[in-house]
Amino acid sequence: MRRSAWLAGMAGVVTVAVVAACSSSTDNGSAGGYGGSGRSSDAGVFGGRDRGSGAQDGSIDVRVDLADSSDARAAEIVSCTQATAAQVIQARLPYFDPTSATVPELAVVEFKNTDPDGNPHTATSGEVKAGTPTPDGIFDTGSMAPGASVCVRFIRKGVYPFYCKLHYDSMQGQITVE
Ligand SMILES: [Cu+2]
Numbered sequence: 695m696r697r698s699a700w701l702a703g704m705a706g707v708v709t710v711a712v713v714a715a716c717s718s719s720t721d722n723g724s725a726g727g728y729g730g731s732g733r734s735s736d737a738g739v740f741g742g743r744d745r746g747s748g749a750q751d752g753s754i755d756v757r758v759d760l761a762d763s764s765d766a767r768a769a770e771i772v773s774c775t776q777a778t779a780a781q782v783i784q785a786r787l788p789y790f791d792p793t794s795a796t797v798p799e800l801a802v803v804e805f806k807n808t809d810p811d812g813n814p815h816t817a818t819s820g821e822v823k824a825g826t827p828t829p830d831g832i833f834d835t836g837s838m839a840p841g842a843s844v845c846v847r848f849i850r851k852g853v854y855p856f857y858c859k860l861h862y863d864s865m866q867g868q869i870t871v872e
Pocket residue numbers: 814815816858859860861862865
């Protein structure tokens with residue numbers, strides 16, 4: 695857990711370190727940035743940025759290594775017309791519906807504005823802490839007009855809280871990827 699906390703604070707620096715490691719080092723292999731035993735469910739919150747910290751405990755997580763080769767991010771926006779959503783989350787006042795969902799790894803979640811009163815909404819990853827929305831940068835649908843959808847593919851296991859930037863007092867939700 696100590697490592698996770700450090701990564702949270704150093705996320706920006708770690709990203710730079712990965713670039714340096716990839717371009718200049720051959721002994722820091724693709725699995726080197728990960729220790730399987732040190733990860734916890736909240737590690738996913740930090741998305742693709744928890745990389746490059748070195749093989750501190752010597753363990754290699756092959757599953758994560760596979761993710762390494764395809765996509766380092768924890769989630770990505772995908773075309774709704776080319777993906778089959780495992781879960782639809784409706785965005786409308788006063789709440790997302792459903793407010794929480796559990797999907798398997800690589801599943802696509804469709805965020806759809808079904809607001810009958812014409813309000814735009816977003817689904818923005820992060821938490822609302824003490825009334826202050828704090829985006830974590832993993833995904834953001836941007837403003838969706840009524841009828842619009844944005845699809846997000848979840849690449850890594852973890853818990854992904856989100857909120858609507860415009861109505862975050864009531865519109866908060868959570869995706870669990872397992
Ligand atoms: Cu909203």
